[in-house]
Amino acid sequence: MFERIAVVGATGAVGSIIIRLLQERNVPAKDFKFLASARSAGNTLSFQGRDFTVEELTHDSFNDVDLVIASTPDETAAEFLPSAVKAGARVIDESGYWRMKPDVALVVPEINPEAALSATGIIASPNCSTTQMVLAMKPLHEISPIRRVIVSTYQAVSGAGLQGSTDLRDGTKAQLENQEFEYRAFSHPIAFNAIPQIGSVKEEGYTSEELKMVYETRKILGDDSIQINATCVRIPVDNCHSETITVETERPISPEEAREAFDAFPGITVSDDTANGVYPLPSICSGSDEVFIGRIRKDISHPNGLSFWCVSDNLRKGAATNAVQIAELLASHLFQKSETNAG
Amino acid sequence: MFERIAVVGATGAVGSIIIRLLQERNVPAKDFKFLASARSAGNTLSFQGRDFTVEELTHDSFNDVDLVIASTPDETAAEFLPSAVKAGARVIDESGYWRMKPDVALVVPEINPEAALSATGIIASPNCSTTQMVLAMKPLHEISPIRRVIVSTYQAVSGAGLQGSTDLRDGTKAQLENQEFEYRAFSHPIAFNAIPQIGSVKEEGYTSEELKMVYETRKILGDDSIQINATCVRIPVDNCHSETITVETERPISPEEAREAFDAFPGITVSDDTANGVYPLPSICSGSDEVFIGRIRKDISHPNGLSFWCVSDNLRKGAATNAVQIAELLASHLFQKSETNAG
Numbered sequence: 001m002f003e004r005i006a007v008v009g010a011t012g013a014v015g016s017i018i019i020r021l022l023q024e025r026n027v028p029a030k031d032f033k034f035l036a037s038a039r040s041a042g043n044t045l046s047f048q049g050r051d052f053t054v055e056e057l058t059h060d061s062f063n064d065v066d067l068v069i070a071s072t073p074d075e076t077a078a079e080f081l082p083s084a085v086k087a088g089a090r091v092i093d094e095s096g097y098w099r100m101k102p103d104v105a106l107v108v109p110e111i112n113p114e115a116a117l118s119a120t121g122i123i124a125s126p127n128c129s130t131t132q133m134v135l136a137m138k139p140l141h142e143i144s145p146i147r148r149v150i151v152s153t154y155q156a157v158s159g160a161g162l163q164g165s166t167d168l169r170d171g172t173k174a175q176l177e178n179q180e181f182e183y184r185a186f187s188h189p190i191a192f193n194a195i196p197q198i199g200s201v202k203e204e205g206y207t208s209e210e211l212k213m214v215y216e217t218r219k220i221l222g223d224d225s226i227q228i229n230a231t232c233v234r235i236p237v238d239n240c241h242s243e244t245i246t247v248e249t250e251r252p253i254s255p256e257e258a259r260e261a262f263d264a265f266p267g268i269t270v271s272d273d274t275a276n277g278v279y280p281l282p283s284i285c286s287g288s289d290e291v292f293i294g295r296i297r298k299d300i301s302h303p304n305g306l307s308f309w310c311v312s313d314n315l316r317k318g319a320a321t322n323a324v325q326i327a328e329l330l331a332s333h334l335f336q337k338s339e340t341n342a343g
Numbered sequence: 344m345f346e347r348i349a350v351v352g353a354t355g356a357v358g359s360i361i362i363r364l365l366q367e368r369n370v371p372a373k374d375f376k377f378l379a380s381a382r383s384a385g386n387t388l389s390f391q392g393r394d395f396t397v398e399e400l401t402h403d404s405f406n407d408v409d410l411v412i413a414s415t416p417d418e419t420a421a422e423f424l425p426s427a428v429k430a431g432a433r434v435i436d437e438s439g440y441w442r443m444k445p446d447v448a449l450v451v452p453e454i455n456p457e458a459a460l461s462a463t464g465i466i467a468s469p470n471c472s473t474t475q476m477v478l479a480m481k482p483l484h485e486i487s488p489i490r491r492v493i494v495s496t497y498q499a500v501s502g503a504g505l506q507g508s509t510d511l512r513d514g515t516k517a518q519l520e521n522q523e524f525e526y527r528a529f530s531h532p533i534a535f536n537a538i539p540q541i542g543s544v545k546e547e548g549y550t551s552e553e554l555k556m557v558y559e560t561r562k563i564l565g566d567d568s569i570q571i572n573a574t575c576v577r578i579p580v581d582n583c584h585s586e587t588i589t590v591e592t593e594r595p596i597s598p599e600e601a602r603e604a605f606d607a608f609p610g611i612t613v614s615d616d617t618a619n620g621v622y623p624l625p626s627i628c629s630g631s632d633e634v635f636i637g638r639i640r641k642d643i644s645h646p647n648g649l650s651f652w653c654v655s656d657n658l659r660k661g662a663a664t665n666a667v668q669i670a671e672l673l674a675s676h677l678f679q680k681s682e683t684n685a686g
Binding site for chain 1: 491492495497511512515516519530531532535536537538539540544547548549550570571572574576578579580581585587589598617618620622623624625626637638639640641642643644645648650652654
């Protein structure tokens with residue numbers, strides 16, 4: 001088992017779930033430490049029946065640690081994670097900073113576990129909106145190469161951190177009472193609204209969130225020829241991102257064939273009976289570790305097209321779960337099978 | 344001017360706005376009558392400073408009427424509007440029932456006014472999600488024929504009638520207070536959720552709402568070769584539908600060319616400066632009669648592709664405004680210009 005796992009960003013929206021998952025899934029480690037910014041340091045965390053004091057993240061935090069799971073803003077990851085690598089720890093990072101660096105592995109364990117196992121430096125976990133899409137793409141891509149994807153997202157406020165959730169709740173209350181409200185996580189009111197911008201504007205009028213879906217997907221699937229067009233939209237949902245996905249494959253994949261392939265793929269749950277009102281909903285999928293797919297149908301606008309609806313808990317499979325799964329993957333290869341299965 | 348305009352469904356979500364618009368825009372008529380189901384008959388309506396009693400809709404309601412503007416459920420339109428035609432009235436219908444009948448005109452005045460002017464029977468107004476999309480398509484289609492459209496909608500609850508708005512407000516309040524709530528307009532909770540089904544399931548797993556966007560668009564543009572793939576999703580927005588639209592045209596249309604064409608087209612307002620957070624938002628567009636377009640950019644997944652974000656007030660341009668514009672169009676051709684411009 002690991003000597004000591006450090007969770008960086010332990011008090012954040014994703015960090016809290018990483019800690020819960022480490023406990024629930026019994027990730028094998030002799031000890032743990034919990035790191036956060038100076039503001040949160042000193043707080044007490046209950047974990048596996050013990051009280052831990054949250055420590056301030058410094059460059060010296062990693063000397064007694066062999067695995068780091070970090071969920072922080074990009075700047076923090078950029079500044080501190082090289083120190084963890086230098087200290088000899090394996091590092092799993094949730095931030096956007098390292099993902100596209102050539103010597104960094106970008107991993108969804110169901111898709112490219114080998115990239116995590118052969119990594120010599122940081123192992124990055126993809127952006128939440130990418131993870132669920134690329135997992136849905138993988139079984140199709142195995143049947144016939146995906147040539148093009150058009151995706152529109154319906155993203156939850158929890159993707160903007162704890163402040164995003166607070167903003168939605170308090171802004172909604174204020175609007176119901178006709179009160180003014182000043183949003184902190186969003187530049188426009190999110191209550192009863194739809195905001196077609198997530199992140200900053202980059203090349204060709206696309207946002208950083210949209211381009212993450214392009215470049216991260218190509219890196220994870222190891223196929224730079226896939227053409228991807230994303231529109232990312234924030235909607236007043238607390239948790240779980242939804243996506244409408246249309247793919248064009250080299251040869252047509254029928255809805256039946258797709259349904260079977262989705263069903264057989266680890267980490268995917270098909271929920272698809274529209275006539276009876278059965279499809280994934282954020283309200284149902286929140287708290288689950290899977291990627292849920294429904295509305296699977298032929299793209300009636302293209303002979304090789306397929307369309308579907310994809311929902312996943314952006315804090316779980318979109319972030320915390322994926323990171324913890326990478327940790328489990330490392331553990332299962334580093335340590336005795338019998339030991340890692342102890343939980 | 345018209346002798347007498349009858350508004351059918353006068354107490355509904357769209358009917359109320361039709362009445363407000365008839366007053367605001369001073370649609371020329373000597374008299375008006377307001378019709379509704381037996382349940383609402385007897386209510387008093389204030390219009391142009393007079394009190395009107397809402398009358399019960401019957402087959403004899405149309406004998407003294409030369410223009411009918413109807414916004415009712417499909418069954419009501421199916422049953423009663425032929426009586427209006429038989430009585431010699433011109434009929435503008437908001438329902439879905441008549442739109443695709445071969446002898447019915449389906450009209451967006453900025454696109455195909457001639458269809459309204461040559462109509463001998465019912466003139467239908469398109470489905471709300473179609474109207475804003477087809478208006479956005481028209482200026483592009485004029486530059487270079489649109490071959491394919493992929494659209495995802497973010498539809499407001501007001502499209503489900505007054506009960507939709509009540510459901511969202513009361514369901515949201517209940518959820519904020521951890522109370523149970525029974526939705527009447529939706530089969531799943533709409534508060535803080537996204538429901539990927541609007542209407543019933545039809546061919547190939549598409550919903551009625553999605554197929555309306557296919558067939559109505561082709562009829563209005565008079566081009567059955569356009570391939571359209573729609574996914575219609577209800578989100579917790581009170582009013583204004585939003586859409587992500589990706590089109591493929593015969594030859595590429597640059598974002599600049601598209602922006603100019605949108606700008607020059609009647610009924611369209613471009614709001615497009617993403618770097619400064621400027622794009623159409625439901626919260627801003629509600630109450631306006633225009634179709635708003637932003638996020639105009641090259642579709643980076645296709646050489647002839649263009650993507651944009653489109654928002655419009657589904658009760659106004661998506662319904663009431665379009666119907667009243669058809670009435671104005673008829674008036675301007677039936678009567679003296681000087682008279683119709685009196686307002």
